[in-house]
Amino acid sequence: MPDRNIVIDTIAKIEGNSALKVVIEDDVVRDLQFIVSDYRRFFATAVRGRRVVAVPSFLSRICGTCSVAHLFASLMAVESAQGITVTEQTKALRRLAYDGLMIRDHALHLYFFVLPDILGVDSILDVSDDPEDLGHTLLHDSFDIKRIGTDITNAVIGAAIHAPWPTVGGFLRSPDPATFPDLVARLEAVRQKVLRGIDTFLGWGASLVRNTDYLGLRNDRRFDFLEGDVVNSNRRRIPQSEFKNYLQYVQIPHSHAEGYRFSDTEEDYLVGALARMNLNRDLLHPRTKDDAASSLSAFPSNNVYHNNLAQAIEILQCVDDAIDILRTLELADEKPVQAQAQAGTGVGLIEAPRGLLYHMAKIDEDGVIDAYDVIVPTAQNQINIENDLKDDFNENLDEDEETLRADAESIVRAYDPCMSCATNFLKIDLIRK
Amino acid sequence: MERSPQQTSGTDQRKRLVVGWFSFTCCEDSTILLTELLNDHFDQWKRLVEFRHMTTLKANNSLCGLDVAFIEGAISSESQAEEVRRIRDNAQYVVAIGACACTGKPSTSRNQFASAQINERIRWYLSHFDYGKEVKTLDEVIRVDDMVRGCPMKVPSFLQTLNKYLEHFGIVEHA
Numbered sequence: 001m002p003d004r005n006i007v008i009d010t011i012a013k014i015e016g017n018s019a020l021k022v023v024i025e026d027d028v029v030r031d032l033q034f035i036v037s038d039y040r041r042f043f044a045t046a047v048r049g050r051r052v053v054a055v056p057s058f059l060s061r062i063c064g065t066c067s068v069a070h071l072f073a074s075l076m077a078v079e080s081a082q083g084i085t086v087t088e089q090t091k092a093l094r095r096l097a098y099d100g101l102m103i104r105d106h107a108l109h110l111y112f113f114v115l116p117d118i119l120g121v122d123s124i125l126d127v128s129d130d131p132e133d134l135g136h137t138l139l140h141d142s143f144d145i146k147r148i149g150t151d152i153t154n155a156v157i158g159a160a161i162h163a164p165w166p167t168v169g170g171f172l173r174s175p176d177p178a179t180f181p182d183l184v185a186r187l188e189a190v191r192q193k194v195l196r197g198i199d200t201f202l203g204w205g206a207s208l209v210r211n212t213d214y215l216g217l218r219n220d221r222r223f224d225f226l227e228g229d230v231v232n233s234n235r236r237r238i239p240q241s242e243f244k245n246y247l248q249y250v251q252i253p254h255s256h257a258e259g260y261r262f263s264d265t266e267e268d269y270l271v272g273a274l275a276r277m278n279l280n281r282d283l284l285h286p287r288t289k290d291d292a293a294s295s296l297s298a299f300p301s302n303n304v305y306h307n308n309l310a311q312a313i314e315i316l317q318c319v320d321d322a323i324d325i326l327r328t329l330e331l332a333d334e335k336p337v338q339a340q341a342q343a344g345t346g347v348g349l350i351e352a353p354r355g356l357l358y359h360m361a362k363i364d365e366d367g368v369i370d371a372y373d374v375i376v377p378t379a380q381n382q383i384n385i386e387n388d389l390k391d392d393f394n395e396n397l398d399e400d401e402e403t404l405r406a407d408a409e410s411i412v413r414a415y416d417p418c419m420s421c422a423t424n425f426l427k428i429d430l431i432r433k
Numbered sequence: 434m435e436r437s438p439q440q441t442s443g444t445d446q447r448k449r450l451v452v453g454w455f456s457f458t459c460c461e462d463s464t465i466l467l468t469e470l471l472n473d474h475f476d477q478w479k480r481l482v483e484f485r486h487m488t489t490l491k492a493n494n495s496l497c498g499l500d501v502a503f504i505e506g507a508i509s510s511e512s513q514a515e516e517v518r519r520i521r522d523n524a525q526y527v528v529a530i531g532a533c534a535c536t537g538k539p540s541t542s543r544n545q546f547a548s549a550q551i552n553e554r555i556r557w558y559l560s561h562f563d564y565g566k567e568v569k570t571l572d573e574v575i576r577v578d579d580m581v582r583g584c585p586m587k588v589p590s591f592l593q594t595l596n597k598y599l600e601h602f603g604i605v606e607h608a
Contacts, residue, residue, distance in 0.1 A: 017456075017488070039458045039509035039510060039513070039562075039564065040558055041458065041539070041540050041542060041543065041568075042542065042543050042546070042555055043539075043542065045543075045546065045550050045551075045552070045555060046539070046542035046543070046546075048550065058539065061460050061462075061539050061584065062460060063460050063461075064459075064460040064461040064462030064463070064464065064465040064466075064585060065461065065462075065465045067460065067462065104469075108465070108468055112468060112490065122491050122492055122493045123490050123491035123492070123493070124475075124490060125479065125484060125490065125491060129479075139475075143471070143472040143473075143475065144472075146468075146469065146472050147469075147472045147473075150469055150472075160469070161462045161465060161466060161585050162462065162584060162585065251557070409492070
């Protein structure tokens with residue numbers, strides 16, 4: 001096969017920008033670099049010296065699409081450090097808001113970024129205008145799905161992006177329960193559209209299978225994004241406070257983001273919806289289990305494209321969970337739980353849409369941040385993404401350049417990487433020697 | 434200037450507002466908000482607006498002949514500055530979108546770091562990649578015609594600005 005260079009300027013339809021450089025010698029991939037090219041803003045340093053009450057809102061600005069995840073992880077880290085235990089109502093409202101986040105965020109990824117790959121078009125802008133066309137139906141389904149997710153967060157925490165109502169210890173303002181019946185009715189109405197999406201992603205035949213380890217939060221009582229211990233594929237169980245001790249930091253010379261290995265296995269690992277579905281599908285809502293039964297039979301799965309299917313199922317899970325909360329929650333007039341400032345260190349470890357998100361706050365006796373650390377899911381997946389791409393390139397070197405590029409982009413897209421958390425344009429340099 | 438654009442989607446050939454949407458150093462909250470606005474405006478905007486450059490939504494992009502470039506984010510490096518100058522050269526009008534583009538904050542946080550705050554890990558990133566000495570607002574680098582402020586952008590202000598250019602280019606008539 002002749003030497004050749006392939007350059008893809010941008011991997012589009014992901015959240016942010018990243019780059020890929022591939023060097024092929026003698027028909028073998030000698031080097032592959034997945035490059036997180038977004039410029040860092042050093043937020044963890046910027047919060048040092050700030051009073052804790054202002055920090056979670058500031059750190060929600062790490063990311064536009066998962067701002068609620070950063071907000072909640074930061075609140076939980078600060079509360080843990082200050083010895084604050086929030087009320088059951090606060091926990092329920094956070095869970096409800098998080099269902100809204102997951103519905104909106106997963107739907108954006110699945111329908112706006114991935115669906116064009118399935119339909120064989122460049123963009124949602126190229127989807128047929130014919131209302132009878134399946135692509136048109138799915139795209140317009142997505143508007144309703146995204147909208148209900150956004151409206152839940154608007155109703156519960158004041159906004160879908162950089163929400164103003166959550167604060168350390170609880171909420172500055174409670175939602176209006178008069179909005180709940182309409183939300184329930186719309187959630188019930190959207191279920192059929194969500195199920196149509198699940199069928200679509202189940203039917204997509206894309207496949208890249210590679211053995212890997214999966215890490216996710218597990219709460220034995222329910223499918224939960226906000227509470228639990230970390231477990232891996234071998235059912236090793238790690239308390240939240242010890243999680244970072246199990247991560248081996250890997251500085252990646254070509255990337256603005258760092259990478260991590262799991263110290264127990266000293267191997268790469270995957271976080272995100274695929275990990276959650278592999279580890280926790282037994283805990284899904286009964287309605288979700290019943291109505292998504294045929295899709296759930298695909299798990300456990302080592303096919304990275306099934307991260308898309310897992311996200312589609314999680315949308316249904318969040319719809320069903322939100323309906324339950326909205327139907328049963330009786331709101332009391334509560335003020336945020338407060339505590340005297342104290343020195344301490346706390347961890348907030350939750351499942352962001354893309355996987356485990358770690359915030360650590362070290363606070364001095366005056367309630368001022370002394371040190372802060374954030375580990376985002378896309379950084380944890382970085383090494384795994386590179387290894388998946390190496391396998392894919394090595395197995396498909398006979399394919400034409402256009403196929404190699406398209407496959408690489410769709411593999412990266414399957415991870416739903418968030419470049420605001422970790423990257424910003426995917427330029428592929430494929431160098432054959 | 435860029436070479437001729439490729440037609441993006443299969444709509445009719447009536448004049449549409451040709452826009453580019455770009456993102457630099459920021460959390461992309463306004464980009465996410467724009468995707469939310471598509472829930473309600475997709476069918477209308479598809480008739481009125483050609484998104485000629487928007488990597489968030491499409492792989493087939495061109496800078497050529499933009500009527501309006503919407504630019505989100507602050508400018509962290511000379512390579513980013515070169516890129517926005519290229520966008521400026523290809524666009525009749527430039528609109529700064531969101532707090533980071535308009536005011537720099539919070540992306541300019543590192544401009545205020547005391548030397549003691551710049552630890553070994555930060556120093557490695559600053560020296561290993563082409564970080565500029567300071568993060569800049571968009572209008573410190575290129576001429577900006579309009580600003581849509583907010584973190585994320587204020588939706589009424591964005592819609593008003595978009596409508597202003599739809600009217601200016603004769604896509605819609607003044608209400």
